[in-house]
Amino acid sequence: MDTIIELIDVHKSFNTKQVLRGLNLKILRGESMVVVGGSGSGKSVLMKIVIGLLKPDMGKVIVEGEEINKLSGRNLNNFRKKFGMLFQGGALFDSLSVWENVGFALLEHTDLSKEEIRAKASEKLDMVGLQGIEDLMPSELSGGMKKRVALARAIAMEPDILLYDEPTTGLDPIMADVINELILHMKKSLNISSLTITHDMKSAYKIADRMAMLFEGRIIQVGIPEKLQITSNPIVYQFITGSARGPITDKNYQR
Amino acid sequence: MKIKEKLTSTDQKGKRSILEDIGRFFYTFLSEAGEIFILLCQAFFWLFRAPLKWKITLKQMGEVGVNSVPVTLITATFTGMVLALQSYIGFKRFNAETMVGTVVALSMVRELGPVLTGLIVAGRAGSEMAAELGTMKVTEQIDALYTLAVDPIHYLIVPRILAGIIMLPVLTILADFIGIAGGYLLSIKVLKANPVIYMRRTFDHMELSDIYIGLLKSSCFGLIISTVGCHKGLSTEGGAEGVGKATTGAVVLSSMLILISDYILTALLF
Numbered sequence: 001m002d003t004i005i006e007l008i009d010v011h012k013s014f015n016t017k018q019v020l021r022g023l024n025l026k027i028l029r030g031e032s033m034v035v036v037g038g039s040g041s042g043k044s045v046l047m048k049i050v051i052g053l054l055k056p057d058m059g060k061v062i063v064e065g066e067e068i069n070k071l072s073g074r075n076l077n078n079f080r081k082k083f084g085m086l087f088q089g090g091a092l093f094d095s096l097s098v099w100e101n102v103g104f105a106l107l108e109h110t111d112l113s114k115e116e117i118r119a120k121a122s123e124k125l126d127m128v129g130l131q132g133i134e135d136l137m138p139s140e141l142s143g144g145m146k147k148r149v150a151l152a153r154a155i156a157m158e159p160d161i162l163l164y165d166e167p168t169t170g171l172d173p174i175m176a177d178v179i180n181e182l183i184l185h186m187k188k189s190l191n192i193s194s195l196t197i198t199h200d201m202k203s204a205y206k207i208a209d210r211m212a213m214l215f216e217g218r219i220i221q222v223g224i225p226e227k228l229q230i231t232s233n234p235i236v237y238q239f240i241t242g243s244a245r246g247p248i249t250d251k252n253y254q255r
Numbered sequence: 256m257k258i259k260e261k262l263t264s265t266d267q268k269g270k271r272s273i274l275e276d277i278g279r280f281f282y283t284f285l286s287e288a289g290e291i292f293i294l295l296c297q298a299f300f301w302l303f304r305a306p307l308k309w310k311i312t313l314k315q316m317g318e319v320g321v322n323s324v325p326v327t328l329i330t331a332t333f334t335g336m337v338l339a340l341q342s343y344i345g346f347k348r349f350n351a352e353t354m355v356g357t358v359v360a361l362s363m364v365r366e367l368g369p370v371l372t373g374l375i376v377a378g379r380a381g382s383e384m385a386a387e388l389g390t391m392k393v394t395e396q397i398d399a400l401y402t403l404a405v406d407p408i409h410y411l412i413v414p415r416i417l418a419g420i421i422m423l424p425v426l427t428i429l430a431d432f433i434g435i436a437g438g439y440l441l442s443i444k445v446l447k448a449n450p451v452i453y454m455r456r457t458f459d460h461m462e463l464s465d466i467y468i469g470l471l472k473s474s475c476f477g478l479i480i481s482t483v484g485c486h487k488g489l490s491t492e493g494g495a496e497g498v499g500k501a502t503t504g505a506v507v508l509s510s511m512l513i514l515i516s517d518y519i520l521t522a523l524l525f
Contacts, residue, residue: 092399
């Protein structure tokens with residue numbers, strides 16, 4: 001399998017705060033990579049760098065052989081069509097109805113008629129298990145529905161890569177599992193490579209082909225979920241077992 | 256000894272922090288001015304780089320223009336009436352009551368029409384832009400636009416700036432007319448002025464350039480209101496509190512810039 005996304009020695013800091021300090025990560029074509037890490041470990045920053053919303057201070061981000069941090073303006077915009085991103089809060093446009101949200105990229109980038117786009121939007125909504133809500137506004141939806149509509153929007157342009165930003169955060173356990181199932185379904189049916197960031201270990205084990213742990217701005221371990229479970233690294237062990245005592249919390253006290 | 260050391264060190268800290276504050280103030284002022292300028296340049300380039308979003312522009316024109324009509328009407332009516340009343344009281348002292356019409360018309364068209372409309376719209380539409388874009392920013396909708404390969408400058412900012420530039424003069428024409436009408440009605444009905452003489456005084460001394468200058472000024476105010484509103488919205492950070500700050504900031508900054516640029520423009524266009 002070839003590499004679809006590669007991050008090489010990525011550094012990023014905000015003012016004086018160093019967030020990423022030499023991050024290296026490879027994501028293979030067709031795999032589901034899950035990056036886990038504590039709050040404030042730089043997971044969201046990692047994701048924003050991959051899609052070019054933030055520029056790294058140092059290092060390279062290579063997506064399908066192209067260096068994304070060297071692109072700008074229109075090229076970067078076009079490059080982003082390869083991606084679909086599911087935001088933590090859904091980030092649906094409140095001023096547009098559900099079908100306009102799902103069909104947004106199609107409305108903007110294609111010459112299809114409104115009826116065709118509406119039909120396509122319904123088809124994508126059907127894929128995430130939602131029917132008959134095309135004309136509702138985002139404010140009328142529940143949290144789980146919003147996430148699913150956002151997922152439908154992310155796959156509307158049939159991207160090669162999907163980015164999931166904490167897909168299960170803020171959902172009840174059943175809805176969280178529905179989302180997990182959907183992520184697996186997307187991978188199988190559309191053959192999409194994906195990068196997920198989460199701190200929900202249950203979800204991570206379920207959807208990951210490989211997992212990586214982000215700590216203090218670096219990836220400290222990468223491997224299949226089974227391998228991470230029998231890790232000898234005390235930091236990874238503390239995180240995946242969810243214990244309050246261990247090297248991570250000790251470090252916090254030292255700060 | 257130790258206490259003394261502590262004291263001197265806090266002293267130094269205190270001094271440094273004043274200088275720091277001054278420096279920080281100029282730093283934020285300059286960087287904000289720069290950001291607004293860059294936003295304006297980007298909007299200008301997008302205006303020619305891609306076809307205009309007509310539907311959104313028309314919607315924003317409604318938002319800025321049509322929805323501001325009631326407040327503009329009320330403001331202009333009362334301003335015209337109070338102008339007539341005040342200048343009547345003044346002119347009566349040297350028997351020049353007939354000049355009231357001239358003063359009301361010139362003040363409305365050259366100064367009060369554009370400026371008061373600008374201030375009212377800054378409070379109504381400028382704050383709305385900052386609040387709406389600010390909420391979109393903190394809920395990641397702006398980032399979502401980028402990920403869907405749509406540039407927020409093209410999709411959100413250009414329509415709003417255009418709406419400001421186009422609709423402010425329209426509202427100003429309305430305010431000019433209603434203000435003059437308000438002054439006329441008050442003079443005729445309450446102060447018992449002669450309608451024919453009043454009308455003649457109103458239009459005899461007015462030149463077309465008075466109206467042009469007023470409209471040109473109002474167009475500049477429209478640019479200020481929408482650019483500042485958009486800038487404050489897009490630079491929002493930190494949840495609901497940030498949106499509140501952005502909204503207040505937009506109204507305060509655009510109101511100040513309107514008053515300052517009003518003086519500069521009037522001096523230049525004399």
